[in-house]
Amino acid sequence: MSLTDFFAMGGYGFYVWASYAMTVVLAAIEVVAVRTRFRAARTAQLDENAG
Amino acid sequence: MNSINWFRFASPASFFPVAGKLARWFAVLAVPLAAAGLWLGLVVAPTDAQQGDAYRIIFIHVPAAWMSMFIYLVMAAWCAVSLTLNARLSAMMAQALAPTGALFTLIALWTGALWGKPAWGTYWAWDARMTSELILLFLYLGYMALRHAIDDVRRADRASAVLALVGAVNVPIIYFSVQWWNTLHQGATVSLTAAPKMASIMLIALMLMTFAAWSYAIAVAMVRVRAIILERERRTSWAGPLAGAAR
Numbered sequence: 667m668s669l670t671d672f673f674a675m676g677g678y679g680f681y682v683w684a685s686y687a688m689t690v691v692l693a694a695i696e697v698v699a700v701r702t703r704f705r706a707a708r709t710a711q712l713d714e715n716a717g
Numbered sequence: 718m719n720s721i722n723w724f725r726f727a728s729p730a731s732f733f734p735v736a737g738k739l740a741r742w743f744a745v746l747a748v749p750l751a752a753a754g755l756w757l758g759l760v761v762a763p764t765d766a767q768q769g770d771a772y773r774i775i776f777i778h779v780p781a782a783w784m785s786m787f788i789y790l791v792m793a794a795w796c797a798v799s800l801t802l803n804a805r806l807s808a809m810m811a812q813a814l815a816p817t818g819a820l821f822t823l824i825a826l827w828t829g830a831l832w833g834k835p836a837w838g839t840y841w842a843w844d845a846r847m848t849s850e851l852i853l854l855f856l857y858l859g860y861m862a863l864r865h866a867i868d869d870v871r872r873a874d875r876a877s878a879v880l881a882l883v884g885a886v887n888v889p890i891i892y893f894s895v896q897w898w899n900t901l902h903q904g905a906t907v908s909l910t911a912a913p914k915m916a917s918i919m920l921i922a923l924m925l926m927t928f929a930a931w932s933y934a935i936a937v938a939m940v941r942v943r944a945i946i947l948e949r950e951r952r953t954s955w956a957g958p959l960a961g962a963a964r
Contacts, residue, residue: 676764678771681835685774685828689781693933696820700940707947711960714951 729806729946730955736946740939747932754925762919771835774828775919779906780927782825784934785853786888788818792860793885796878808874809949811881812864813942817934819857826850837901845894846902849887856884870949 675682758776765772792814799807829847830840841847860877867873890897895904906915907923915923950956 672760675773676770678769678835681771681831682773685777685831688827689777689824692820692824696817696937700937700944704940704944704947707944708960711947711951711956715957715961 727804727806729809729950730953730959732806733943733946733959736939736943740936740943743932743939744936747929747936750925750929750932754922754929757918757922758926762922763916768836771832774832775906776922776926778825778828778832779923780930781821781828782850783927784930785818785822785825785850786891788814788821788934789853789856789881789888790885792818793881796881799874800878800882805874805949806946808878809942809945810938811878812874813938813945814934815857815861815864816941817937819854819861821930821934822850822854822857826854833901842901844901845898846891846900849891849894852887853891856881856887860884 673679673683754776759773762773764770792811795807795811795814798804799811826847829850833842834840860881863880864873864877867876894900895902907920947956947960
C-alpha cells in the first residue's frame with residue numbers, strides 16, 4: 667500500500683480525515699484551554715499569597 | 718476504625734494532589750493507547766467489504782459516542798451526591814466533567830455526519846438516535862450556561878445538579894433509540910450481551926481507542942478539577958500552600 671492510497675482511503679479520504687482532524691483539533695484546544703485555566707488559577711492564588 | 722477513611726478524599730484539599738497524580742498517569746497512558754489504536758484502525762485493519770474505508774470513522778465515532786453518554790451519567794451521579802450530601806468536591810467533579818462531555822458529544826455528532834454522508838447519502842436526519850444525541854449536547858451546554866449565570870457557586874451547584882439529573886433520562890433514550898424506534902442509525906455493533914458483529918482486529922482497535930478516550934477524559938477532567946478547586950477555594954487558608962507546591 668502506498669502513502670497516496672493511504673491518504674485516499676479508497677475514495678473516502680475527505681470523510682475519514684475530516685473526522686480524525688476535527689477530533690485532534692478539538693482535543694488539542696481542550697488540552698490547551700484546561701492547562702491555561704489551571705495556570706491562571708494557580709497564578710491568582712500565588713498573588714493572593716504574596717499580597 | 719482500622720478501615721480506610723474514604724471521606725478523607727472528599728475534601729478538596731486532600732484530593733488536589735491526588736488529582737494531580739491521576740492527571741499525569743492517565744495523560745501518559747492515553748498516548749500509547751491512542752497510537753496503538755490509530756495504527757491498528759487506520760493501517761492494519763482490513764477494508765470493509767460493504768463500506769470500503771469509510772467505516773474507519775468508527776474508531777473515533779463509537780468511543781466518542783460512548784464517552785458522551787458515560788460522562789453524562791458520571792456527571793449526574795456526582796450531582797446526586799452533591800445534592801444529597803451537600804459535598805463541595807462532588808459538585809466540582811460534575812463541573813469539571815461537563816466541558817469534556819460536551820466535547821465528546823460534538824465529536825460524536827461531527828463524525829456521525831461525516832460517516833452518514835457516504836453510508837446513507839445524508840449528513841443529517843431527524844432520526845431518534847441523532848436527535849437525542851443533539852439534545853445531549855444541549856443538556857451539557859445548558860448545564861454550563863446555568864452554572865455560568867448564577868454568581869453564588871453553592872446555588873449554581875444545586876440548580877445545575879437538578880438540571881443534570883432531570884436530563885439524565887435522555888441517556889437511556891439515546892442508548893435504546895435504535896431498538897425503540899425504526900431509525901436510520903444502525904443498531905449496536907458491540908454490546909455486553911451478544912458476540913460482537915465485527916472482525917477481532919477491528920474490535921481490538923475500537924477497544925484501544927475507547928481506553929484512550931477514557932484516559933484522555935480522566936486526565937483532562939482532573940486538571941480541570943484542580944483549576945476549579947483553586948478558583949473556588951481561593952480565600953481558604955489551605956489553598957495557598959497547594960498552589961505553591963503545584964506544578
